[in-house]
Amino acid sequence: MPSSAPENSTATPSTMPGTIAAPARRRRAPSRRGKPDALLHHSDQGSQYTSQQFQELLAENGVTCSMSRSGNVWDNAAMESFFSALKTERIKDKRYRTRDSAKADVFDSIELFYNTVRRHSTIGYLSPVEFEKNVGLA
Numbered sequence: 001m002p003s004s005a006p007e008n009s010t011a012t013p014s015t016m017p018g019t020i021a022a023p024a025r026r027r028r029a030p031s032r033r034g035k036p037d038a039l040l041h042h043s044d045q046g047s048q049y050t051s052q053q054f055q056e057l058l059a060e061n062g063v064t065c066s067m068s069r070s071g072n073v074w075d076n077a078a079m080e081s082f083f084s085a086l087k088t089e090r091i092k093d094k095r096y097r098t099r100d101s102a103k104a105d106v107f108d109s110i111e112l113f114y115n116t117v118r119r120h121s122t123i124g125y126l127s128p129v130e131f132e133k134n135v136g137l138a
Contacts, residue, residue: 042066044076086114 041063043049049067058065068076090109096102115128123131 039063040066042068042076042079044068045070082114085118086110 039062041058043066045067048054049065055065057063086106086109090113091102091106094105096105117127119125119127120131126134
């Protein structure tokens, strides 16, 4: 069964290697369905995801780590598609005055449009919220 759109973290560190873990620990991404039985975090092999601090955060929270193989862009195709749509449909040519205004705009885009209105071909041209209702997840 196809899955609905990914729920994305709002952690946006101002520096890269290893620093994503602390903000993510303080601000857990809300879930419409409560705590899942299992959670998979898929990423590329960027230094922020391979850092010991981030790997410990995943392990402490029972999250399974999955990483793209080196040089294989297809491993992360779903997220690449999501970020491409976000960039072209929402933030292209925008200039944000503050990090907080950028985060708020991206959050609105995901929660008020991408998950509720935007149709996704991989789930029968439904929005993720409609798909979840149809399969009894909502």
